[in-house]
Each structure stands twice: as structure tokens, then as C-alpha cells.
Amino acid sequence: MSYLVLARKWRPQTFDDMTGQEHVVRTIGNAIKMDRVAHAYLFCGPRGVGKTTAARLLAKALNCEQGPTANPCGTCRACTEITSGTSVDVAEIDGASNNGVENVREIRENAKYLPQRDRHKIYIIDEVHMLSGAAFNALLKTLEEPPGHVKFIFATTEAHKLPDTILSRCQRHNFRRISAARMLQRLKEICLAEKAGISEQSLSLVVRQSEGGMRDALSLLDQILASCGPDPTDEAVAEAMGAIDRTVVQDFAEALVRKDAKRVLGRVDEVFNRGLDLKRLAEELALQLRHLFVTKSLGEAPQELAESEQKALLALAKEADTAQLSRLFDIVHGCIWDVSRAAQPRLALEMALLKAIQLSPAGSIPDLLARVERLSAGLGAEGATKSTSGAPGGRSGPSNFRV
Structure with missing residues (x-):
């Protein structure tokens, strides 16, 4: 069996496994429990934070044999086929390579027919912002009033490129960058399970390099293990990543x-x-x-x-x-x-x-201000002394001054 990279091996299989996106998980879970699932969702955010994963989990939740449920079983035929990408009723489409009007027309024609086996026919379109303007226009009517058995889930890293007419027809969820503390904790758990002795300092470097994307972090971790073995030094980790120690x-x-x-x-x-x-x-x-x-x-x-x-x-x-x-x-x-x-x-x-x-200044601003005040006070005292002692009898000017 071929090696499965860590980013795929540790991909969340339930909503509870998702890291750092609790606000999205809570909203979707409540929608399923209250039977308020929208016909079109838009998942947007940075790369590698779980948008496509959340789309697959939502498809599982809607089509699970024990559902609709916020906690799909993961073992029924519908769940296993969605996980492997072979489901006949859940289509994952790459928006970058299927961005023409003819591709959208095919989706519109297929959406008319009932699902072959599952509860819903679901279209997951990744990088949806890559669709052409004509393709978006062709999708508008179907997206606004789709058949009851059809659900659309869009994922994109650049939501600002979508037309307002598309945005207004979708329920939008903004995915966040995963916090450094949460990602560090998750990487520790994965290293423990993988029996990898990577130091906390090296994992902190991985977190910084990944910039909030868990997929990037796991890809870097894979690279480190392949390059340095299960017990790398901090210097070897930095060298493998091309990073500064x-x-x-x-x-x-x-x-x-x-x-x-x-x-x-x-x-x-x-x-x-x-x-x-x-x-x-x-x-x-x-x-x-x-x-x-x-x-x-x-x-x-x-x-x-x-x-x-x-x-x-x-x-x-x-x-x-x-x-x-x-x-x-x-x-x-x-x-x-x-x-x-x-x-x-x-x-x-x-x-x-x-x-x-x-x-770089040698002293702090408060110290510099205090010195200026002391100098000003000293100059003021010296000036007052000169004004009182500069003329006989304490007068400040010559007596023969005339206008």
C-alpha cells in the first residue's frame, strides 16, 4: 500500500476533530439539528484551514444513513464513499479546470435528477472564484431555486472575486487562521502518535512557517521526518525547512x-x-x-x-x-x-x-524629557540671577533710558 501523507492521514473525519473553526462547526451543527440547512454554502478563508474538509463533513452529515446528523457515523456506505471521493451523489469539482459555461450547464442538467442512492445530491466546487463570468451567470437561477434534493457547497480563498449575485445567494462562513497555540498543541499530539521526537522549539518553527494553515504545517512535518528521521535536532529541522535557526x-x-x-x-x-x-x-x-x-x-x-x-x-x-x-x-x-x-x-x-x-536612542523618552526639564529649570534660574544683579541697586536697566 502506498504511503499516505500526514495531511491526508490526519484529515478530520468528524466536526469535533476540526481545529480552530469552532464557530463554523457550531453553526452547521445547529442548522442540522434544527433542520435549517441552507441550499448553498460558501466557505472562504486562507489556504489549508479546513474549507474542503468541512464541505466533505457536511456532505457526510446530510447523506449519512443515520442522518441527517451533526455526528455522521463514518462507517456506512455513504460516509466511506464520500471520504474516498467515489460517491455517486457527491461531486467534487475543481473550479480552476471546470470554469466554463459548458461545465455549469452540465451541472444544471444533472441537478434535475434525483440522487441515485443517497438523500441529497451535493456539488462541492473548490476554488469557485476561478469560474468565468458567463459560468457564474449560468449558475444563478439554479443556485437561487435549486431542486429540494440538491445542495451546493463552494470553497474559495478569494471571496472578493465572486460576483455579488452569487454571494447574496449563499450562506457565507469565514474560516480563520488557526492560532499558533492550538496548532502547536495539535502538532504535539500528532508527533506523539507518529512516535516522532521533535522538540517544542522545532515545532514552533513549523508553526511560524505554516502561517496559520494546518495543511502546510503537516506537509512541513512530513518533509522533516523524511529528511531527518524520527528524532531530528533543531539545527537539522531548520536546515530541512530552509529556515533560519x-x-x-x-x-x-x-x-x-x-x-x-x-x-x-x-x-x-x-x-x-x-x-x-x-x-x-x-x-x-x-x-x-x-x-x-x-x-x-x-x-x-x-x-x-x-x-x-x-x-x-x-x-x-x-x-x-x-x-x-x-x-x-x-x-x-x-x-x-x-x-x-x-x-x-x-x-x-x-x-x-x-x-x-x-x-538607536541611548535613553528612554521619559529620561530625555526629565533631562530637558532639568536643563530648562537651570537656565531659568541662571537668567533670573543675571536680571537681578546686572544693575546698581538691583535695577534691571540703565537710568538714562529715554524714548
């Missing part, structure tokens, strides 16, 4: 805070010689400075980070000043675009980091 980023942040120009240039040279993306380095460093600023402001490190990273941030935050961190972040974040567009990215990054070291 977190210890390198932390070292950059320490050098900037401590104004160690030689250390900064040495680290840039090291990253450059390893062939890593300098734009990615600037992005990771800006994110690290953001974490450091949050730690300094709140007195605690972001919870989505590994425990070792939180301790390092707390220690460094004690050395840094908020005004200095703000200035460092502004310069590093501003150089990301310059590095990505520069003919010599290394020079652009080095000059930005040196500028961040040289121009």
Missing part, C-alpha cells in the same frame, strides 16, 4: 540590543555563506524584535513560543529599552522591502542593521 535570530537580536556591530556583521556573513534568504532573515529578525517589544511591554513572552525562547526573551528584555526596541523594529522592518528589491541584498541588510545600532 532560531538561535541565530536570537543572537542577532542580542547583538542589536547590545550594539555589537562586529557580531552582527559576522552573523550576516555566516547566513550569506550558507545560501539562506536574506529577506527571510530580515523578516524573522523583525518578528523577533516584535516579540521582544511585547515581552518588554507586558512582562511576559508570547505563549506560542517554546519555553526556551520565552526565557531568552525575558532575559534580553531586561537589558533593552522600549524606545530602543521601537527604533530597532522600525529600521529592520523597513529594510525588508529594500533587501527584497536590492541588487546587493547583503549590503542593504548590513547597512540597515548598522544604522539600527548607531541610531
Whole structure:
């Protein structure tokens, strides 16, 4: 039997298994329980957060032999065929490759006929925004008044490209990016089941790289296990992902805070010689400075980070000043675009980091204001002394002054 990738192996088979989309699960579950299921749904959100999975689960819930139910059995013929993609009454259509009027006309003709076996005939159209304008127009009438046995479920990452006439005929559900804490916990559970000894710091790096998409995270995890084996080191994980090692980023942040120009240039040279993306380095460093600023402001490190990273941030935050961190972040974040567009990215990054070291304020804003007030008070006292002692008898001006 061929290997099943983790993204497919761990795809949720019930609504309870879905991570981070409780608001959608609750709404759909209530609709099924109260027999208020709409004829057309639109699932929109970032990639890899569960839109197509939720569409399949809804199809199972409606066609399960024990349903309609919010908890399909997963073992009946309808459920197993929907899982394997072989159901005769549930059609999964790729909107990118079936985007013409003739494809929609075929859907309209087939929708007239009753399901061959199941309760509903369901059309799941993925990346529906890829349909042409004429195809959308051809679908309007059927979408507004479909036969009672037909349900439409659309999924898209770009809902703004859909015509208003389509949006107004669908019940829309917005899928969220999965929070870092929830994704980290889920990856720990999967690693435990897969008997993979990947550290929390490496999993935190996977979470950051996936940007809220569970499918991306599982694909990266698959890549790590294939490249490094079941017990990889943190350095091996970063190398396999083509990412910047977190210890390198932390070292950059320490050098900037401590104004160690030689250390900064040495680290840039090291990253450059390893062939890593300098734009990615600037992005990771800006994110690290953001974490450091949050730690300094709140007195605690972001919870989505590994425990070792939180301790390092707390220690460094004690050395840094908020005004200095703000200035460092502004310069590093501003150089990301310059590095990505520069003919010599290394020079652009080095000059930005040196500028961040040289121009970062030496004291906090409150300290600077206090110094200005003390100087102003001193100057005021000196001026008053001169005005009272500048003329005989305490007079402030010459006696022979005439208009």
C-alpha cells in the first residue's frame, strides 16, 4: 500500500476533530439539528484551514444513513464513499479546470435528477472564484431555486472575486487562521502518535512557517521526518525547512540590543555563506524584535513560543529599552522591502542593521524629557540671577533710558 501523507492521514473525519473553526462547526451543527440547512454554502478563508474538509463533513452529515446528523457515523456506505471521493451523489469539482459555461450547464442538467442512492445530491466546487463570468451567470437561477434534493457547497480563498449575485445567494462562513497555540498543541499530539521526537522549539518553527494553515504545517512535518528521521535536532529541522535557526535570530537580536556591530556583521556573513534568504532573515529578525517589544511591554513572552525562547526573551528584555526596541523594529522592518528589491541584498541588510545600532536612542523618552526639564529649570534660574544683579541697586536697566 502506498504511503499516505500526514495531511491526508490526519484529515478530520468528524466536526469535533476540526481545529480552530469552532464557530463554523457550531453553526452547521445547529442548522442540522434544527433542520435549517441552507441550499448553498460558501466557505472562504486562507489556504489549508479546513474549507474542503468541512464541505466533505457536511456532505457526510446530510447523506449519512443515520442522518441527517451533526455526528455522521463514518462507517456506512455513504460516509466511506464520500471520504474516498467515489460517491455517486457527491461531486467534487475543481473550479480552476471546470470554469466554463459548458461545465455549469452540465451541472444544471444533472441537478434535475434525483440522487441515485443517497438523500441529497451535493456539488462541492473548490476554488469557485476561478469560474468565468458567463459560468457564474449560468449558475444563478439554479443556485437561487435549486431542486429540494440538491445542495451546493463552494470553497474559495478569494471571496472578493465572486460576483455579488452569487454571494447574496449563499450562506457565507469565514474560516480563520488557526492560532499558533492550538496548532502547536495539535502538532504535539500528532508527533506523539507518529512516535516522532521533535522538540517544542522545532515545532514552533513549523508553526511560524505554516502561517496559520494546518495543511502546510503537516506537509512541513512530513518533509522533516523524511529528511531527518524520527528524532531530528533543531539545527537539522531548520536546515530541512530552509529556515533560519532560531538561535541565530536570537543572537542577532542580542547583538542589536547590545550594539555589537562586529557580531552582527559576522552573523550576516555566516547566513550569506550558507545560501539562506536574506529577506527571510530580515523578516524573522523583525518578528523577533516584535516579540521582544511585547515581552518588554507586558512582562511576559508570547505563549506560542517554546519555553526556551520565552526565557531568552525575558532575559534580553531586561537589558533593552522600549524606545530602543521601537527604533530597532522600525529600521529592520523597513529594510525588508529594500533587501527584497536590492541588487546587493547583503549590503542593504548590513547597512540597515548598522544604522539600527548607531541610531538607536541611548535613553528612554521619559529620561530625555526629565533631562530637558532639568536643563530648562537651570537656565531659568541662571537668567533670573543675571536680571537681578546686572544693575546698581538691583535695577534691571540703565537710568538714562529715554524714548
